[in-house]
Amino acid sequence: MTNTDVTKKDDTKRYDDAVMSPPVDVVEDAHGITLWADMPGVPKEKLNVRVDADALSIEGEVALPLTSNMEASYVEVQLPRYQRTFTLGKELDSEKVAAEFRNGVLKLSIPKVENAKPRKIEVLAS
Amino acid sequence: MYRTLFPSDFLADLERMQRQMLRFAGPASSIRGFGRSGFPALNVGTTPESIEIFAFAPGLDPATVDVTIDRGVLTVSGERKSELPSDGNKSAVHINERFNGSFRRVVSLPDDVDPDNPTAKYADGVLHIRIMRRAAAQSRRIEIQ
Numbered sequence: 140m141t142n143t144d145v146t147k148k149d150d151t152k153r154y155d156d157a158v159m160s161p162p163v164d165v166v167e168d169a170h171g172i173t174l175w176a177d178m179p180g181v182p183k184e185k186l187n188v189r190v191d192a193d194a195l196s197i198e199g200e201v202a203l204p205l206t207s208n209m210e211a212s213y214v215e216v217q218l219p220r221y222q223r224t225f226t227l228g229k230e231l232d233s234e235k236v237a238a239e240f241r242n243g244v245l246k247l248s249i250p251k252v253e254n255a256k257p258r259k260i261e262v263l264a265s
Numbered sequence: 266m267y268r269t270l271f272p273s274d275f276l277a278d279l280e281r282m283q284r285q286m287l288r289f290a291g292p293a294s295s296i297r298g299f300g301r302s303g304f305p306a307l308n309v310g311t312t313p314e315s316i317e318i319f320a321f322a323p324g325l326d327p328a329t330v331d332v333t334i335d336r337g338v339l340t341v342s343g344e345r346k347s348e349l350p351s352d353g354n355k356s357a358v359h360i361n362e363r364f365n366g367s368f369r370r371v372v373s374l375p376d377d378v379d380p381d382n383p384t385a386k387y388a389d390g391v392l393h394i395r396i397m398r399r400a401a402a403q404s405r406r407i408e409i410q
Contacts, residue, residue: 162362164348168355175348177363179292179323203319204393206312213309213372216321219270227381233391242294243323243390 145200158222161197171250172231178221179243186240188247190233196224197245304364305341305392309372316378316396320326320370324341324348324391330387332394341392342369 161176178186181199189196199221227233232252239246303321320341322330330343345363350356374380374396383396 160365163360164363165360166349167357167359168350172359175324175363177323179321182389193282196307202268202389203308205271205310209312209317211308212311213307214306215270215306216319216347217270227404231273237372239311242325243321 141185146202146246157218159216160197160216160223161221163223169251172247174225174245174247176223176245176247177243178245180216181221181243182238188236188243188245190227190236193227193229193233194224195227195233195236195247195249196222197247198222199245227254271310282339288319303370304345304368307370307372311375312329314398316374316398318372318394319394320392320394321390322368322392325390325392327387327392330383330392332383332392334374334396337374337376337378337380339374339394339396340369343367343371343392391407 161178162175164175167172174198178199179195180201180203182202185202186201187196187198189198201216201219201221227249230251233248233249235250238249267408305320307321308319310317310319318339322341322343322345324344325343329340333340344367345365349358349361349365375398379397379399385392385393385394387393
């Protein structure tokens with residue numbers, strides 16, 4: 140039993156860092172960038188979208204209605220977390236990111252910064 | 266804390282390993298292949314009373330998903346439409362990783378399932394199908410008289 144315990148401790152470290160990278164679509168048009176991310180199994184309250192300086196990170200924890208006496212017989216989705224980070228450019232307005240989450244799909248709309256109005260520079264004659 | 270998404274036991278791990286080895290070296294593999302990268306991804310679990318199938322299928326209208334059980338084979342099929350804009354010259358697609366198109370995945374069920382009253386629920390992009398086992402096949406405690 141001692142051996143098993145040791146193995147499990149090692150596993151803990153490995154699994155805590157391991158996350159799934161959700162597949163995304165990213166489209167850009169004149170108004171901004173739209174991002175869709177597939178994060179099935181994540182309830183809305185366990186979804187986390189953050190903008191830190193110019194890094195946009197999306198994170199979600201999977202919660203399935205599992206019963207305690209269930210044994211896995213075939214598993215393709217093995218990890219309980221999604222995580223992915225993107226770098227935003229300066230032309231994107233990170234203050235105005237709009238997020239929508241429906242049926243496990245996250246949709247983010249990131250508008251472009253309103254360009255400063257063209258200014259005329261007065262030339263003074265000496 | 267030991268955290269994996271699905272409760273897993275040693276035998277299931279062993280079976281998985283065995284399957285992976287068979288895939289490369291085995292004399293015969295499942296006729297339906299292994300399809301580990303298919304859409305939707307599938308997790309299958311068993312309890313003494315039921316078979317629990319989780320299909321990770323985000324962004325679907327549940328009304329358009331077809332779930333059928335025919336002669337011990339469960340089929341999940343449907344279509345996921347692309348959300349990418351079609352006006353190619355006004356927008357640029359930078360990343361396109363999400364699945365779109367029609368899909369069909371098949372699971373062969375154990376012999377003792379009762380195909381008559383399965384339940385299927387769609388929540389948070391996961392389709393959860395529960396198929397009960399026949400009562401006769403469930404383990405029973407035998408009273409000693």
